[in-house]
Amino acid sequence: KAGVTQTPRYLIKTRGQQVTLSCSPISGHRSVSWYQQTPGQGLQFLFEYFSETQRNKGNFPGRFSGRQFSNSRSEMNVSTLELGDSALYLCASKSGTGSEKLFFGSGTQLSVL
Amino acid sequence: QKEVEQNSGPLSVPEGAIASLNCTYSDRVSQSFFWYRQYSGKSPELIMSIYSNGDKEDGRFTAQLNKASQYVSLLIRDSQPSDSATYLCAVSNTNAGKSTFGDGTTLTVKP
Numbered sequence: 166k167a168g169v170t171q172t173p174r175y176l177i178k179t180r181g182q183q184v185t186l187s188c189s190p191i192s193g194h195r196s197v198s199w200y201q202q203t204p205g206q207g208l209q210f211l212f213e214y215f216s217e218t219q220r221n222k223g224n225f226p227g228r229f230s231g232r233q234f235s236n237s238r239s240e241m242n243v244s245t246l247e248l249g250d251s252a253l254y255l256c257a258s259k260s261g262t263g264s265e266k267l268f269f270g271s272g273t274q275l276s277v278l
Numbered sequence: 279q280k281e282v283e284q285n286s287g288p289l290s291v292p293e294g295a296i297a298s299l300n301c302t303y304s305d306r307v308s309q310s311f312f313w314y315r316q317y318s319g320k321s322p323e324l325i326m327s328i329y330s331n332g333d334k335e336d337g338r339f340t341a342q343l344n345k346a347s348q349y350v351s352l353l354i355r356d357s358q359p360s361d362s363a364t365y366l367c368a369v370s371n372t373n374a375g376k377s378t379f380g381d382g383t384t385l386t387v388k389p
Binding site for chain 2: 198200207208210213215220221223255263265266267268269270271272
């Protein structure tokens with residue numbers, strides 16, 4: 166079974182720009198969660214999508230948004246980038262049927278200059 | 279108070295020793311407890327899950343859960359240099375549908 170695929174692996178953007186990250190979950194998994202990881206704040210939950218619907222949301226500003234497609238692939242968008250958005254963005258797949266076990270992708274390292 | 283707290287570390291043990299990693303959580307309705315291992319520059323990888331009080335063993339790893347004390351631990355027996363990584367404790371409430379992570383404890387196993 167293929168794992169979780171995240172693209173791109175690295176991104177460099179400037180302040181004010183927007184960015185879209187992509188995640189393909191493990192085949193058969195219907196839930197995709199997004200996390201932000203920084204040295205100072207650790208792993209912070211952004212949101213979770215299940216069957217194309219946002220099921221849970223963390224405490225992030227509205228500049229952070231996401232969506233999920235019918236094939237369970239998910240995208241995360243950050244608009245009006247700020248320096249503080251520099252982080253590793255991790256996508257995690259779970260089956261969505263009650264198990265909270267997370268299977269992480271390799272992440273997208275975003276640098277905002 | 280953070281929702282999930284781990285011993286701050288870093289933790290250094292000699293090869294062959296037992297490494298003990300601790301975690302406390304604040305949400306009493308938490309139902310699922312996980313340990314993830316994250317190597318430098320890599321993403322977290324699930325190594326243990328535990329759902330009921332007591333011990334759960336998997337090879338050299340033992341997870342311990344005490345819901346009354348809101349405490350989870352991970353023991354690594356016969357530690358190897360390849361165990362050197364950051365260990366993340368995660369706590370989940372199925373109703374909330376998310377896992378909350380501790381800040382992690384960095385373990386170094388010295389040959």
